[in-house]
Amino acid sequence: MSKVLQDNSIYNKADLDGDGIVTDEELAQHERMIQIENNDRMEDQQRAMAWVSMLSCIIVVFILLTPYVSIDRMGSISGFLNTFLVAQTGIVVGFMGATAWSKRKS
Numbered sequence: 001m002s003k004v005l006q007d008n009s010i011y012n013k014a015d016l017d018g019d020g021i022v023t024d025e026e027l028a029q030h031e032r033m034i035q036i037e038n039n040d041r042m043e044d045q046q047r048a049m050a051w052v053s054m055l056s057c058i059i060v061v062f063i064l065l066t067p068y069v070s071i072d073r074m075g076s077i078s079g080f081l082n083t084f085l086v087a088q089t090g091i092v093v094g095f096m097g098a099t100a101w102s103k104r105k106s
Helices: 010-014 024-064 071-076 078-105
Strands: none
Touching: 010 024, 024 078, 071 078
């Protein structure tokens, strides 16, 4: 008994050789390709988060060094600024460390 997929089945994409039969190997390879694409999207999002974190730190420090922010105001928001900068830097360091570790691992 052979199984037949519907004409508009999402698993038709897994038929890599176009013979109309989706084998276990083709299905496994299709699932692996989907996993690789999902990992690539996740890495792109993590890279974007690291860039936003790094740029936000640079912009905040730049604004603090301009004459628009008085020393008195910096003193009153120093706790928030310390937490913000450490958190944003942690995101960047975590991304860079994970990237370096994954490249060394493979």
